[in-house]
Structure formats: structure tokens, C-alpha cells
């Protein structure tokens with residue numbers, strides 16, 4: 001069904017409990033109709049917090065010298081991938097700060113290849129599915145990653161409003177380049193994921209409605225978005241930019257519902273930033289139409305050093321505890337986890353058909 005921008009703005013503006021519940025139910029039934037009730041799990045491996053960028057909102061930005069920088073070694077990453085596979089997750093996400101040097105690119109290619117090899121099993125003859133989230137790269141690099149075996153890529157636009165984008169990023173980070181990267185990723189054949197921050201200072205409901213229309217216009221397959229939560233050691237800290245926790249949380253859920261209603265067959269992640277604001281937030285997102293969760297699978301020793309925002313949850317549990325915890329919570333909602341499958345977004349296969 002095609003929605004106008006005003007209709008989307010009205011969805012996002014919903015605050016009354018009964019109206020929110022109506023929106024939630026509509027989104028949930030569109031999810032069931034288009035994607036079924038399965039929840040897909042992706043083991044999240046944050047393998048390095050070294051970043052050459054300085055996004056104004058991000059706790060691991062280059063200029064934050066309070067952060068202890070790390071890059072996990074090959075053994076550590078492979079171990080996390082194997083544990084994800086043994087937990088039946090079917091896919092992993094390899095995420096890091098942005099680096100474009102040859103050493104980094106070579107490392108990512110070799111680790112992708114090794115993970116594909118080492119996680120082959122009867123259930124997953126091609127190994128686990130691999131999503132990369134390592135920022136803006138050249139076309140040549142994206143092709144190398146793809147040829148190594150990554151088949152999904154997450155690159156959030158953060159805001160589809162170029163002026164707002166420019167306010168939250170330093171001058172050298174160009175909106176046009178982010179768009180170009182998304183186009184190149186699609187051309188290469190990746191399943192592409194993008195997303196935005198919700199509740200940014202100066203962001204209007206119209207901006208957010210435009211974000212959803214933007215996802216549609218670029219034919220995104222996967223959406224990962226969450227409430228803006230300030231980090232104390234950034235230019236967008238809470239002192240300078242007081243934020244309304246409840247509003248951002250509510251908007252986060254409304255955005256999931258509205259995105260489901262407009263985009264129908266995409267995969268939508270329920271992100272940990274919802275959980276950072278409210279206990280059970282990640283499960284709540286699933287009830288508003290999300291169908292993907294990315295349980296933390298980074299080794300415990302460094303998890304505390306990958307803080308894009310303050311109050312990140314799941315820092316102290318073991319990888320096993322996190323895997324079994326998420327299974328229990330999803331099943332308690334009456335949703336089924338799809339184990340040992342890539343869980344590719346149906347939209348990717350439906351592109352151009354609707």
C-alpha cells in the first residue's frame with residue numbers, strides 16, 4: 001500500500017496509548033503477511049573501534065582520546081563466529097570503525113574468507129551469512145569484500161536530510177558520498193541495509209517521514225535504526241543537547257511500525273539502543289514489526305570499548321548467556337527464531353516485482 005508523506009507523519013506523531021496500539025497491530029499484521037513471524041538472529045562482532053572519522057555523535061570518533069583502541073585478532077573473531085554458528089544464528093555482522101587502508105581491507109577480506117570456510121556445516125553448507133558494516137569504501141574495496149564472501153552491507157545514512165547530515169558530521173564527510181556508496185553496494189549485488197538516528201536535535205517528524213521514503217526510494221533491503229542517545233565525550237553531549245528519553249523511545253517504536261507499513265517485506269532490526277533506554281526495549285521493537293535481532297557476540301574484554309552512545313546494554317554477560325537470553329526472550333513473545341538459516345530479506349528477491 002502506498003502512503004503519503006502526511007500519512008507517515010501522522011503515524012509518527014501517534015502518542016495516545018490506544019492509537020499507538022492500533023499502529024502497532026497494523027504493523028505487526030503487515031509483518032506477518034509479508035515476512036511471517038520468524039525472528040532472525042545475527043551474531044554481532046565489533047572487531048575494532050579504530051576509526052578515522054569524527055562523527056559528532058559517536059563515542060568512538062577519532063578525536064575521543066579517552067577510548068582505549070583495539071582490534072581483535074583473527075583467532076578472537078573466528079571464535080565469536082564459531083560460537084554464533086554453534087548457537088544456530090546462521091549469520092554474523094562484522095562491524096568496526098571506518099578505515100580504508102590496504103592493511104585493513106586485506107584483513108577484512110581474509111577474515112570473511114576464513115569465517116565462510118570455518119563455519120560450513122550440514123545445515124549451512126556455505127558457512128554463515130556475513131554482513132559487513134565498516135563504513136564508506138571505494139567500489140574496488142566493496143567488490144573485494146563481496147568476492148571474499150560478504151553478501152550484505154549495512155551503511156546508515158543517519159539522516160536523509162542533507163542539512164541535518166552536515167550538522168552531525170564533520171565537513172569532510174559528504175552526504176553525496178554516502179549516497180554514492182549505497183548505490184555502488186546495490187550495483188555490486190549486496191543486500192543493502194541503511195537506517196537513521198531518531199530524535200536528533202533539530203530533526204522534525206517530516207524529516208523522519210522523508211527518511212522512510214528515502215529507504216523506499218533506494219530500495220533498501222534491511223533497516224537498522226534507533227533512538228539518538230548522546231555520548232558524554234562527544235560534541236553532541238547531553239549538556240549541549242538535552243534529550244527527551246521517552247520521546248525518542250516512543251518515536252523509535254513508531255518509526256519501526258511506520259517503516260514496516262511502508263516498506264512491507266524488508267528486514268527490520270530491533271536495535272540495542274532501544275534496550276539502552278528501556279528494559280525489554282529490544283523485544284518491544286519486535287512487537288512493532290521488527291524481525292531481526294543482533295545479539296552481542298564480541299568477546300567480553302573489549303565490549304566496553306565500543307560505546308557509540310552512553311548506557312549501552314549487555315556489557316557484562318558471557319556470549320553464551322547472551323545467546324540463551326535472547327532465545328528465551330524471543331520465544332516468550334510467541335515468536336519463532338529461525339535457526340541455521342541466512343534469514344535473507346525477502347525484499348531483495350522481490351526487488352522490482354512490486
Ligand code: SF4
Pocket residue numbers: 051052053054055058059060061062096097098135308
Ligand atoms: S559513527 Fe562510525 S564512522 Fe562515525 S565515528 Fe563512529 S565508528 Fe566512526
